[in-house]
Amino acid sequence: MSPELANKIAAGEVVQRPASVVKELLDNAIDAGATRIVVRLDAAGKERIQVEDNGCGMSPVDLQLCLEAHATSKIKAVEDLQSISTLGFRGEAMASIASVSHMEVRSQRLGDEIGHRLVVHGGQQKTFEPAAVEPGTRVQVDQLFYNVPARKRFMRTDATELKNALQVVQQSALAHPEVHIECFANGEPVYQLPAVDSYVDRAVALFGSSFRASLIPVHEEAGLLRVKGVISDPKLTKKTRGDQFFFVNRRPIQHKILMYHVLKVYEPWTQGREFPFFALFLEMNPEDVDVNVHPAKLEVKFSDERSVQRLVASVVRKTLNQALGVPNMNPQEWQGEQGEEGREARSSFGGGSLSGGGSSSGGGSLSSNPMANFEKGLQSFGYSTLKGSAGKAISDTVYGTQEPQQGQTVAALDSNAKNFWQLHRQYILSHTRSGLCMIDQYLAHRRILFDRAMEDSQRALPSSQQLLFAQTIELSASDFELVKELEPELVRMGFSVDLLSGRSVMLSGVPADLTQGGEKSILQEVLDQFRELDHKQGFSRIEKVAIAYAVHAAIPRGKLLTMKEMEALMDQLFACQDPWHDPLGRQIVQMWSMEDLSSYFS
Structure with missing residues (x-):
């Protein structure tokens, strides 16, 4: 096998996208x-990636060797694998990158x-000469x-590739606050990060x-x-993952079990539905950790x-409790307005969106009879409603909608029959002539929105509903770039x-269906959710934006609904x-x- 072919094969594991190149070059600089x-x-790294540093530089001999596979490896013996202290150690990345690109390296000690x-094209040296270099x-x-068409076709949109590349810059910047880092995309500044x-x-x-x-600092x-x-x-959480970072000896890693344990610490406050921000740096003896288990x-x-x-997990729990000031606190008590009520304020119906007068695609305006569409839908599925066979004494006590008043009899409550009951503030139950129907209130509202x-x-x-006071929102660099790309779709959503300037946007209008109080958070939540959906096939970009909006604007599980709201939702x-x-x-x-219900008691 020729060295060129071997490097191309290695590139398939080491160099998967522009972000892979950015990572390797940043590691070398550090x-x-x-x-x-x-x-x-340039073009999210598809056309050009340039990384310039003021590091130690290379001698002419080292410069020629740096593109030879394993020539710069830090591993001289098997024992060296047990004590790796540098970010790069195999010596194969530069050769792999050079084999699938046009590369120029300038260096001076x-x-x-x-x-x-x-200068190297596709692994072949073209030029080596003295040059004026800083x-x-x-x-x-x-x-x-350029010489691997199949790999080139698998690259994603510029927005996605840029997001991935910026995440790599972000991780390196987090791990090395003492390093001044700048990043430009198509000539425009994205990050200007002085050493701190x-x-x-x-x-x-x-x-x-x-x-x-x-x-909260951790040490x-x-x-x-x-x-x-x-x-x-x-209080600082998102409904999507993405802002959780682990580093071992300042090397960014992915570790599902560590992630689980840290998120478990936050679970009393988040109920596992939201995700905090953290960047945790584990420092240990290199002999106690094996970093050579993954190509990347x-x-x-x-x-x-x-x-x-x-x-x-213990360190995170201790730090969190000390910062909150009540080590033996009940997390649910601490939540207060930031917890359940805060989520309800963000995502309750609001604006009469479920109390009539609106419209829903595929059905036109709402029926004058609030039960008409529900009955019609059940009939199309082979069921129809059976109204009023249970009263408040059963429904309200079991399903928690309202406590029965003292002194009321079962007979009196039965005379006040109704069509829907709420189960654990998550599901809506209704009788049918043939049995029982249960609807997930959150998923139902997602479909409607x-x-x-x-x-x-x-x-x-x-x-669109225009805000009385426009909101200025500061975004991360990747979020700001995403807003620029999605601006036409966001406008079509309302x-x-x-x-x-400075990675900020002014939000002056939001979709008409959005509940009051959720204006400031909804844009960030839509951007986060869009990223989660970006890999999904079969959806247009406008559909992904609409789904992202619906996911975060829908009424949450845990929201108490009135009878009128349940009827309107159905x-x-x-x-x-x-x-x-x-x-x-x-x-x-x-x-x-x-028959299904009877089988449970046979």
């Missing part, structure tokens, strides 16, 4: 002792009179995957000044393990997995967004084209026949 790094991306320039190294990668003294300051520079009040030593970094208090070096194995997991949003997007003037649901499934295909309605 290993070189750089205190200033500049990253430039501090004190040398002149530097050198090396001390340090500049690597430029053009036309990535703390992880908190670097997190604020990356994610916005609004983070600062909710950030604990537990035996041979030191845990540093920053976590958020339970994203996974590690600890010599004592359970101890590490327990210690990290999605259909409305898609109908609205076809109008010349989408329905958002009014103006781009400002009527609007069965006016939709597909009332049986939410936009992502999840089942909304579950039916049980009398």
Whole structure:
């Protein structure tokens, strides 16, 4: 096998997308002792990636060797695998990148009179010559995957690839606050991050000044393990993952079990439905961790997995409790308005959206009879409603809608029969002639909002509610770039967004269906959810934005509904084209026949 072919095969594991190249070049710059790094991306890195640093630089001999596979490896013996202290150690990344791109490397050591320039196309050296270079190294990668068409076709949209590349820059910046890092996309500045003294300051520079009040520094030593970094208090959470970071000896890693244990600490406040921000740095003896278990070096194995997991969770719990000031507190009591009530305020019906007068795609205006669409929908599925066979004495006591008044008799309550009951503030139950029907209230509202949003997007003037006071929202760099790309779709949904300088946007209008009080958070939640959906096939971009909006604007599980609200929800649901499934295909309605119910008691 030729060296060129071997490098191409290695590139398939090491270089998967532009972000992979950015990661390897940043690792090299940091290993070189750089205190200033500049990253430039053209077309999200598909056309050009340039990383320039002021590190130690390379001699002419080292410069020629740096593109030879394993020539720069830090591993000289098997024992060296047990004590890896640098980010790069295999010596194969540069050769792999060079084999699938046009690469130029300029480098000069501090004190040398002149530097050198090396040009390689597809692994073949084209030029090696003296050149005027600033001390340090500049690597430029053009036309990535130009000679691997299949890999080039698998690259995603510019927005997705840019997001992935910026996440890599973000991770390196978090891990090395002492390094000045700049990043440009298509010539426009994305990050300008001066060197700072703390992880908190670097997190604020990356994610916005609004983070600062909710950030808690972490610094604990537990035996041979030191845990540093920053976590958020339970008020700073999102409904999607993405802002959780682990580092081992400042190497970014993915570790599902560690993630589980840290999220478990927050669970009393989040109920497992929302995700806090944290960046945790584990420092330990290199001999206690194996970093050579994944081609991209994203996974590690600890010599004592359970101890590490327990210690990290213990440190997070201790730090969180100390910051909140009540170590023996009841988390549910602390929640107050930030917890259940806060979520209800963000996502309750509001604006009369379920009390009539609206419309839902596929069904036109609502029927004058609030039960008509529900009955029609059940009939289409082979069921019909059976009204009023149980009264408040059973329904309210069992389902928790209202406590029966003292002195009321069962007979008196039976005379006040109704059609729907709420179960655990999550499901709506109704009798049918053939049995029982149960509807997930959250998924039902998701379907309604999605259909409305898609109908609205076809109008010349989408329905929008203008805010009395426009909201200025500071976004992360990747979120700001995503807003720029999604601006046409957001406008069609009813958002009014103006781009400002410094990664900020002004939100002056939101979809008409959005409940009052959720205006400031909805844009961020839509962006986060869109990223979760971006890999899904079979949806247009406008559909993904509509789903992202519906997911976060829908009434939450845990919201107490009145009878009128339940009737309106059912009527609007069965006016939709597909009332049986939410936009992502999840089942909304579950039916049980009398035979099914009887079988449980046989």
